[in-house]
Amino acid sequence: MLSYPQIDPVLIAIGPLKIHWYGLMYLIGFAAVWVLGQKRAQLPWSPIKPSAIEDLVTFGAMGVILGGRVGYILFYNFSEFISDPTILFKIWQGGMSFHGGMLGVFVAMWFFGKKQGCTMMQLTDIIAPLAPIGLGAGRIGNFINSELWGRPTDVPWAMVFPNGGPLARHPSQLYEAFLEGVLLFIIMRVYTNKPRPTMGPTGLALFCYGCFRFFVEFYRMPDVQLGYLALDWLTMGQALSTPMIIIGAAMFMWAHKKAA
Known part of the structure; x- marks a missing residue:
């Protein structure tokens, strides 16, 4: 069993002002899209100019934050929302959903595409290879916050999380960091090294993320307020990832079929 590194979730505290590691991770993700997006926008097949990347990041950030919060409430905490709608605004209590944030980004890129005179998919194709850094x-x-930990296990790399009780658990956050972050970034970088048909990068990203998330959910504890949805193993994360896998694969194959 490995020892869980005791890292203070608060990076810097200046009086009442506190900067959390988790918030810094969001900034890293947005900064990566801004910096690397500038380079991608310089490519001959880019639908927008480098000067538009700053606005793209702004729209995308709004989509991630608003969509992530609304998605969490609707997908994971809807019953409490019905009894107390104000929880939607209690962001200090935590709660963000990747799937909600993803949908928020699609909506944001639809609006931004109208402004730029290009399609939503052309813009999401720019973001798709860069998003794994933020993911x-x-x-x-999540790992630093000791949240979203895994199921109990006796593997040599198991950890006892401060908020997870006395049992040793899978460090599922690190599994996801590797699959959704490192491996997905490599896959997308290799695929997008040359021009690809519109919708291809977005479809591949959706498919790969959906597969990775579905797999890791077998090692991650289900949300306590939901538990398993069916069959004593199906989680909300898997239920939401299944359409991603199907739609992503269909988009990818359709994009290449049209190109052919």
């Missing part, structure tokens, strides 16, 4: 950083933030 991986976010999972590291």
Whole structure:
């Protein structure tokens, strides 16, 4: 069993002002899209100019934050929302959903595409190869916060999390950081090294993330307020990832079929 590193979730505290590691991870993700997006926007097949990347990041950040919060409430805490709708605004209590944030980004890119005179998919194709950096950083933030830990296990790398009781558990946040962050970034970087048909990068990212998330959910504890949805193993994360896998695969194959 490995020892869980005791890292203070608060990076810097200046009086009442506190900067958390988790918030810093969001900034890392947005900064990565801004910096690397500038380079991608310089490519001949880019639908937008480098000067538009700053606005793209702004729209994308709004989509991630608003969509992530609304998605968490609707997917994971809807019953409490019905009894107390104000929890939607109690962001200090935590609660963000990747799937909600993803949908928020699609909506944001639809609006931004109207402004730029290009399609939503052309913009999400720019973001798709860069998003894994933020995804991986976010999972590291979950690990530092001692949240979203895994199921009890006796593997040599198991850890006892401060908020997870006395049992040793899978460090599922690190599994996700590797799969959704490192491995997905490599896959997308290799695939997008040359021009690809519109919708291809977005479809591949959806498919790969959905597969990785579905797999890791077997090692991650289900949300306590939901438990297993069916069959004593199906979690909300898997239920939400299944359409991603199907739609992502269909988009990828359709994009290449049209190109052919």
